[in-house]
Amino acid sequence: MTNKTGEVRELTEEDLRLFKPIDEVDPGMVEAMTEFRRKIGRPKARAPKVHVGFRLAADVVAGIKASGRGYNTRVEQALREAGFGGEEEREASRKKAAAKKVAAKKKRRAEKSTALKQAAKRRA
Secondary structure (H helix, E strand, O other), rough: OEOOOOOOOOOOOOHHHHOOOOHOHHHHHHHHHHHHHHHOOOOOOOOOOOOOOOOOOOOHHHHHHHOOOOOHHHHHHHHHOOOOOOOOHHHHHHHHHHHHHHHHHHHHHHHHHHHHHHHHHHHH
């Protein structure tokens, strides 16, 4: 498939006649690709989310959205803490929230430490 100088050349009619279907050349390849395509993408959720549409007061919606990105998750968490949903999910939600608070606290401590070190360097 290369010319005399080693560069890839254009395919000719003769080249195309020599081609064979993939299932003749490697029968397992078609099955492998089918299996691979099945695995692509996000894994199926154990309990998929359900879209719900209902009306809320404009000020409530504004307040929720003003809390920033990820407000859907926070609303779900608040509903779980209010007693809605299964106990297992409520407990998982509580643990996740607690872990988030700990991570945020560590981040603030690290930022404060960095700021103090920088201030000490400037004074020196």
